[in-house]
Amino acid sequence: MNRTLKCIAIDDEPMALLVIEQFCRRKGGLEITTFSEPYIGLEAICQSKPDLVFLDIQMSSISGLRIAEILPKECCFIFTTAYAEYALEGFNLDAVDFLHKPFAYERFETAVEKALRRIESRRTENPECLVVKQEYTNVSIPLKDILYIEALGNYVKIVRCSGGHVLTRTNLKSLTDLLPEGAFLRIHRSYVIPRSAVISFSRTRVILKGYEEGIPVGAQYAGQVMEMLSQ
Known part of the structure; x- marks a missing residue:
């Protein structure tokens, strides 16, 4: 997959967004836009329909779990949170991966590679199956x-x-x-x-x-x- 992927990150902690932004630049091929206000980020997702969303779970105005439930169906998403107890519920929402803060670049890269494989499989899968x-x-x-x-x-x-x-x-x-x-x-x-x-x-x-x-x-x-x- 050679094209640049559109990504959006939502987290009410600016430092967490900075880490994701830096990791995306290091990975390459990822065009990232970040939002510290979840509702504004959700509106941007619905308008631009990015390929991949990085989503914090425990935020002040709305839970990332709730956002995941209403994302456009074509969006892949990765949860990024400090609260490991949400992992099972996150996977039940069909998250690509669950990054437990603080996470290293190598773990971030693994999650992104999983997302890339899912995005590619959706493009090539048989529409009759x-x-x-x-x-x-x-x-x-x-x-x-x-x-x-x-x-x-x-x-x-x-x-x-x-x-x-x-x-x-x-x-x-x-x-x-x-x-x-x-x-x-x-x-x-x-x-x-x-x-x-x-x-x-x-x-x-x-x-x-x-x-x-x-x-x-x-x-x-x-x-x-x-x-x-x-x-």
């Missing part, structure tokens, strides 16, 4: 082979039409963001379905081809389900 990690292996699942997707705690289960399932450590929102827009529909806080597989539906249940037991519709999603599937 969903690629997820199961344990230590990347698994490519044809979109047409997805029967439904179910959230299970810190994991997501992808049930396949051809039989069996794939279990990946992520959350439902992060995985849904990887799916083509309009082809899949979230019908419950724990379920996403392919629209093309729907045989019949009501405000409480959706019946799928190959799965006549059906999937429950969450009360808060009922209106959206009725509107989307009636089109």
Whole structure:
């Protein structure tokens, strides 16, 4: 990857931003803009859609965890924080990496290299497939082979039409963001379905081809389900 990557760093500690800025210059190929006010940084992210975001977690006006939840889906992000207890929650939000302050340049470089690999894989991946990690292996699942997707705690289960399932450590929102827009529909806080597989539906249940037991519709999603599937 030879092009310069656009990066944004948000941290309410100016010295922490200075370190990231220096490390980005040392690494090369990273165009960095820094923000000490989280809301202004978030606005800049939504407008410019950078390739990579460095994000502190415990800030005075808004948590970095909350910002991560509403980042544009194409943004990769790395958490930078002094509080190690946030690591698990950070990874559940599909962070590329978690840098525990104070971190050395070598650790920073490792995190950036991981981000570069993820960005590159997104550019080259087959749009007809969903690629997820199961344990230590990347698994490519044809979109047409997805029967439904179910959230299970810190994991997501992808049930396949051809039989069996794939279990990946992520959350439902992060995985849904990887799916083509309009082809899949979230019908419950724990379920996403392919629209093309729907045989019949009501405000409480959706019946799928190959799965006549059906999937429950969450009360808060009922209106959206009725509107989307009636089109």
